[in-house]
Amino acid sequence: MPKNVESGDDTSVLQSKRNATRYQILVQIAERQPAVSQQEIADAIGVTAQAVSDYLRDLVEQGYVTKHGRGRYEVTKEGVDWLISQTDELREFVRHVSQNVIGQVDIETAIATTDISEGEPVSLTMRDGVLRAMSGATGNATAVAVTDACVGQDVGVTSFDGVVEYDMGMVTIVSVPQVQNGGSSAVDPDRLVELTNTHDLVAAAGTEALAASDAVDLDPDIRFGTVSAVQEAATKGLDVLLLATTDVLPSHAENLREQNVSYEVVDVAES
Structure with missing residues (x-):
């Protein structure tokens, strides 16, 4: 290593290959001290043993490493402080890449x-x-x-x-009365089964709606978070049958309108 190269301590490991190597050697010493094999360090970071020897001599001169004898080195407080400062900068760089660079790549x-x-x-x-x-x-x-x-x-x-070509799904909303207005018993089970057979997914919103599905031995695919789940399923091309009690039906219809999802409300009252 040339002796006329400045220490460059104010240059980060991201900007200086020399400081990047110094950083790696200090980390290796900190992990192995006090018994440190130059060959092990060389193998770990991919440089020659002679290069490690030169860097160690420089680190001792800079006060970042103390030599206690052949093959015995220890990182000083100054060396630890420098490692911490460089590690903080590396951490900030990784955060920037993760949030602002990789995060912008659509995967x-x-x-x-x-x-x-x-x-x-x-x-x-x-x-x-x-x-x-x-x-x-x-x-x-x-x-x-x-x-x-x-x-x-x-x-x-x-x-x-290009564009992935597929048709948007359709939502059919079955209005289920609240219990004080007849609840699930007001729903025609035959008509409900008929509708079920023509849809990809079934969702139940409300206790009366769940009771109506139970009455025809129907296990809904969606029971919780139905507002967003039904909308997402339809936008991905699935036809959804939504059993909704009358008190929650308006919020579902409003969300579907806002998302430009086609829907219809059907009456399957017991005749």
Whole structure:
């Protein structure tokens, strides 16, 4: 290591390769002290043993390391302080990259319908409300895989091109009276079963609505958070049958209108 190189302590490990190496050596010494093998440090950080020896000599001269004999070194308080300052800067840099850089890269998750390798172009489709990815850029909507995946596994995709073509779902809302107005007993069970057979998902909002589904041995797919869940299912192409008591029905209808989701309210009262 040239002797005419300034110490550059005010230059971060992100800006100076020399300080990055000094940082790694100090970390290795702190982990191994007091018995420190220069060869072990060299192997750990990927430099020669001679380079480690030169850096150690410089670190001793700078007061960051104390030498207690052959193969015995210890990081001084000044060395620890320098490590802390550099670590804080590295932590801030990682936070910036995580939040402001990586966070701005759109990565979606799809289900692989074929084996997919990282970096491979894929074609995207929507089926059963789930984004699907197939090896090869042959479809109208394409992307690039950022992870490996076997058939049926989740795969990360980015660098989108084109539009995934699918039809928005429709929401059919069954109005279920509140208990003081007849509750679930006012619902025609045959008509309810008929509607169930023509929809992809069933949601129940309200106790009377749940009782109406129980009366026909129907186990709703959605029982909680129905306002957002029904809307999301429809926007992903699924037709949803929503059993809603009259007191909560307006909030569901308003949300669907705001999200431009098509819906209709049907009357399945017992005749």
